[in-house]
Amino acid sequence: MKNVTIILLGILLCVPVFGMNKEPNVPKQEKNFVVCIDPGHQAKGDNKTEAIAPGSTQKKARVSSGTEGIGTKKAEYEINLEASLILKQLLEEEGITVVMTRENNDVNISNAERAQISNNNKANMTIRIHCDSIDNSEKTGATILVPSDTSKYTQTIYAESQKYAEYLKEALTSKGIKVNGIFKREDMTGFNWSQVPVVILEMGFMSNWNEDKMLSSPEYQKKLMEAIVDALRIYKNSSED
Numbered sequence: 001m002k003n004v005t006i007i008l009l010g011i012l013l014c015v016p017v018f019g020m021n022k023e024p025n026v027p028k029q030e031k032n033f034v035v036c037i038d039p040g041h042q043a044k045g046d047n048k049t050e051a052i053a054p055g056s057t058q059k060k061a062r063v064s065s066g067t068e069g070i071g072t073k074k075a076e077y078e079i080n081l082e083a084s085l086i087l088k089q090l091l092e093e094e095g096i097t098v099v100m101t102r103e104n105n106d107v108n109i110s111n112a113e114r115a116q117i118s119n120n121n122k123a124n125m126t127i128r129i130h131c132d133s134i135d136n137s138e139k140t141g142a143t144i145l146v147p148s149d150t151s152k153y154t155q156t157i158y159a160e161s162q163k164y165a166e167y168l169k170e171a172l173t174s175k176g177i178k179v180n181g182i183f184k185r186e187d188m189t190g191f192n193w194s195q196v197p198v199v200i201l202e203m204g205f206m207s208n209w210n211e212d213k214m215l216s217s218p219e220y221q222k223k224l225m226e227a228i229v230d231a232l233r234i235y236k237n238s239s240e241d
C-alpha cells in the first residue's frame with residue numbers, strides 16, 4: 001500500500017512539471033492567427049452618416065454601394081463578396097481562422113462597424129476587398145491602400161499594415177498582376193476605427209473594359225486571392241520570428 005501511495009504521489013507531483021515543460025514545445029504555427037475579411041460595400045448603400053474616426057466631428061456616409069462594371073454592369077459589392085468567399089476558403093485550407101464582416105449582399109453594416117468586428121475578434125490582419133473605378137477607361141491594375149502613419153488614429157497600426165502591403169505588392173507582381181502602388185489614406189472610416197493592421201486591395205478597375213471582365217472571372221479572382229494568401233503566409237512567419 002505504501003508503495004502505491006508513493007507512486008500516486010509521484011504521478012501527482014510530476015503532472016504539473018510535465019505540463020510546464022510542454023509549453024515551450026507547442027509549435028508556433030498552432031497559435032491562433034485570425035484574418036478578418038471585409039467584402040467592400042453592400043447591395044444598398046446607407047447615406048446616413050457616422051464619425052470618420054472615434055470622437056471625430058467629421059462625418060461620412062456609413063457605407064456606399066460602390067461602383068459597377070463599364071461593360072458587365074455587374075455591381076462592385078457582388079464581385080467583392082465573390083472574391084472574399086474564395087479568400088475565406090483558401091485561408092481556412094491554411095488553417096487560418098477567418099472572420100467575415102458579411103457573407104451576403106443584403107446587409108447594412110457601416111465601415112466603422114466593420115472595423116469593430118475586426119477589433120472585437122482581435123484580428124491579426126484585416127483584408128478589405130474592393131474594386132476601383134475612375135473617369136479614364138485606360139487605367140488598369142491593382143492598388144493597395146494602407147492607413148496613414150501621421151494620423152493620430154492609425155499611427156499604431158501603420159507599420160504592420162505597410163509591412164503586409166509590401167508583401168502583398170510583391171505577391172501580386174510575381175503573379176504578373178500590375179500594382180499601381182501602396183497609398184496611405186487618412187480619410188477612410190474603416191481604417192480610422194481599426195485597432196488592428198488593415199489594408200484595402202483594390203483588385204482592379206471596373207472602368208476598364210477588359211479588367212471589368214477579368215474581375216468577374218472566378219479564375220482571375222482566385223489568382224488575386226492566392227496572392228493575398230501568399231503574402232499572409234510570409235507576414236505570419238515573419239511575425240513569429
Ligand SMILES: [Zn+2]
Pocket residue numbers: 040041066067076130131132
Ligand atoms: Zn469599393
